[in-house]
Amino acid sequence: MNLPPLIQSFVLHFGEMGSRWGINRTVGQIYALLYVSAEPLCADQIVDALGVSRSNVSMGLRELQTWNLVVLRHIPGDRRDFFTAPDDIWQILRTLAEERKKREVDPTLSMLRELLMQQPGSAEERFAQSRLMEMNGLIEQLTNWYDDVKRLDTERLAMLLSLGSKVTKLLDAKDRIVSIGRKRKGQT
Amino acid sequence: MNLPPLIQSFVLHFGEMGSRWGINRTVGQIYALLYVSAEPLCADQIVDALGVSRSNVSMGLRELQTWNLVVLRHIPGDRRDFFTAPDDIWQILRTLAEERKKREVDPTLSMLRELLMQQPGSAEERFAQSRLMEMNGLIEQLTNWYDDVKRLDTERLAMLLSLGSKVTKLLDAKDRIVSIGRKRKGQT
DNA sequence: CTGAATTTTCAGAAATTTCTGAAATTACTG
């Protein structure tokens, strides 16, 4: 590996981290390298920087493309493919969330729905289905929230984050008002 | 594997999914099985249900314990250890979030902070640091939100989720009011 | 204590994943 020490540390960390997610070390390293590079890089530059085989880089870039995490660029008068990570880190976050949902959450949801359609054949299965229902409900709540929030522009999303749990104070206030309204009408 | 078909499907799915996260197939299967079982199970019951070796189950249970995802139970007059998943799925979600943060986010944050302390040795490193700052800032926003929200009780958390992006409408209203206030005082 | 029941450990076997080099394919230039 042939990189300035600071960049090397970052790249190595992402390589290790990658294996905790579903991606392999090389893919993690390639992405880290593209992320901190000012200019787009071509495959051979990545080979030199990381010291892995050309074919490994080719496969890694292909995987990053299936994740939509990498942008293919061309330099006029140059036949090679160049790659970058998007500039906007919020966009990267959105892509990551979307792809992970597609790969992890959606298949789980359809599995749950399928199993919940089945007629339970025993008390054990009936109990299991009640647990699957709880899981299905939780995931639906989370994905509904996500589907709603992901449409926000970045400024509003950041706002929503900075507000955090304070949101619930507004809700409490609303609840109190509603409850007072009910009391006036004599409904508990 | 010796399980009712519905439960077997669920267990197998979780086994596969497990490998997409940092856990292995057996650990995923054990957890799925405990999750859908009405009663606590002992290691040998898990061995029979999943058809894996006793030692593998022992290691899997130990890993689940380090994740705090599993509760050890004792039955009076029985020397064996019995295990369950917590009843409350929201609690499971909280534990999962906390442990994943501990293992994935926290080490990344300290790596970033360490690298941001270093004096850049070149223009490349200086650019890289600017990218690390963006990443650090994003992760801090997300973890601050998480640290705030995780303290909410389940009812309020569910409220917050169901509100979703509507929160920002309240914020917009607030902003309009503030901006009118400013105009009255003649400050843009 | 003794000994049986239970759990854990761990060396190495088995399975899986990652990576490479060579060959094939594709894409472009002149």
Place this chain on the structure above:
DNA sequence: CAGTAATTTCAGAAATTTCTGAAAATTCAG
């Protein structure tokens, strides 16, 4: 087109992870 540059494919090598069986350790009843 012919030729070359660039990329992809893929069989098998290398590395890593997972799993097992046997042995060791622990726990507890009598």
